[in-house]
Amino acid sequence: MLSQTAEYALRTVLFLGEHQDRAPVRVGELAESLDIPQNYLSKTLHQLARAGVLASSRGKLGGFRLARPADRISLAEVVAPFHGPTATRSCLLGRAVCSDQSPCAAHARWKEVSERVSAFFGETTVAELLGSRTVRRK
Amino acid sequence: MLSQTAEYALRTVLFLGEHQDRAPVRVGELAESLDIPQNYLSKTLHQLARAGVLASSRGKLGGFRLARPADRISLAEVVAPFHGPTATRSCLLGRAVCSDQSPCAAHARWKEVSERVSAFFGETTVAELLGSRTVRRK
DNA sequence: CCAAATTATCATATGAAGATGATGATATCC
DNA sequence: GGATATCATCATCTTCATATGATAATTTGG
Numbered sequence: 001m002l003s004q005t006a007e008y009a010l011r012t013v014l015f016l017g018e019h020q021d022r023a024p025v026r027v028g029e030l031a032e033s034l035d036i037p038q039n040y041l042s043k044t045l046h047q048l049a050r051a052g053v054l055a056s057s058r059g060k061l062g063g064f065r066l067a068r069p070a071d072r073i074s075l076a077e078v079v080a081p082f083h084g085p086t087a088t089r090s091c092l093l094g095r096a097v098c099s100d101q102s103p104c105a106a107h108a109r110w111k112e113v114s115e116r117v118s119a120f121f122g123e124t125t126v127a128e129l130l131g132s133r134t135v136r137r138k
Numbered sequence: 139m140l141s142q143t144a145e146y147a148l149r150t151v152l153f154l155g156e157h158q159d160r161a162p163v164r165v166g167e168l169a170e171s172l173d174i175p176q177n178y179l180s181k182t183l184h185q186l187a188r189a190g191v192l193a194s195s196r197g198k199l200g201g202f203r204l205a206r207p208a209d210r211i212s213l214a215e216v217v218a219p220f221h222g223p224t225a226t227r228s229c230l231l232g233r234a235v236c237s238d239q240s241p242c243a244a245h246a247r248w249k250e251v252s253e254r255v256s257a258f259f260g261e262t263t264v265a266e267l268l269g270s271r272t273v274r275r276k
Numbered sequence: 277c278c279a280a281a282t283t284a285t286c287a288t289a290t291g292a293a294g295a296t297g298a299t300g301a302t303a304t305c306c
Numbered sequence: 307g308g309a310t311a312t313c314a315t316c317a318t319c320t321t322c323a324t325a326t327g328a329t330a331a332t333t334t335g336g
Contacts (some may be wrong), residue, residue: 007232014243018285039326058283059333094145103265105152113258120251129243142294163286197303200312
């Protein structure tokens with residue numbers, strides 16, 4: 001469902017959300033904690049920073065942190081830079097034009113499901129996913 | 139959402155469903171009608187035949203046809219041979235174990251959406267997709 | 277200003293999906 | 307039984323996501 005890179009991005013953002021109070025977290029620590037290749041993660045996080053999801057700082061106390069509070073970052077924002085054309089191709093049969101006016105054979109039935117998926121990514125925030133874990137420490 | 143190959147498979151099966159009454163359809167005709175590389179489609183259809191979705195015959199009047207009536211072929215069956223591990227990885231964050239007992243941060247919310255998608259492929263039949271087109275010729 | 281630690285970036289490797297071209301195997305028709 | 311048309315299969319090629327390794331740029335602390 002998600003590309004490997006998008007999954008890395010999501011896991012990293014959730015980790016950073018859990019440590020929002022701390023100083024910036026180094027890529028090395030993220031890579032080790034989350035078991036992700038360090039240099040690859042470095043590039044991925046750079047993309048997230050350019051997308052405005054993360055903020056990066058260099059030098060001795062440098063690292064990455066969320067650019068905004070976790071309740072203002074949607075999963076769609078985190079995943080978007082690593083989907084490319086996937087988000088665009090909404091037609092299950094790959095037709096260039098597929099709309100209510102000019103539907104493919106699967107359009108009506110697929111649209112309902114497809115919109116559910118989009119709504120999940122678009123409306124769920126990072127904070128909401130952390131919530132279920134935060135509740136645990138009562 | 140679907141791999142290119144799975145999309146080819148689905149489009150071909152729908153085409154064959156529209157021509158169920160005819161003699162077997164040649165790969166060449168399928169490839170041209172659906173604008174799919176012929177040799178590649180050939181391999182893909184061979185896989186569908188081994189999976190029991192299509193029946194193939196060789197020689198002068200050979201070609202491919204549905205192995206069963208269209209209302210007894212689910213979309214999941216058509217797509218399954220070309221997903222490999224995709225179907226297995228139900229955890230959004232890629233965890234090996236992710237269940238109600240041992241959930242990842244996204245489990246509860248994602249499960250609902252994920253099951254919708256599975257239900258769509260598992261319960262929708264080829265005949266149902268053809269139906270909306272068949273209705274048109276009243 | 278220098279050294280150390282960190283992100284940023286470049287160059288390249290690897291593996292799998294997608295695609296192409298050629299050849300082998302089999303069924304039909306005359 | 308031979309010619310022909312078709313599926314089946316083999317051998318590559320290309321492209322892209324993923325990954326690795328090395329180097330440049332920047333910030334902090336002494």
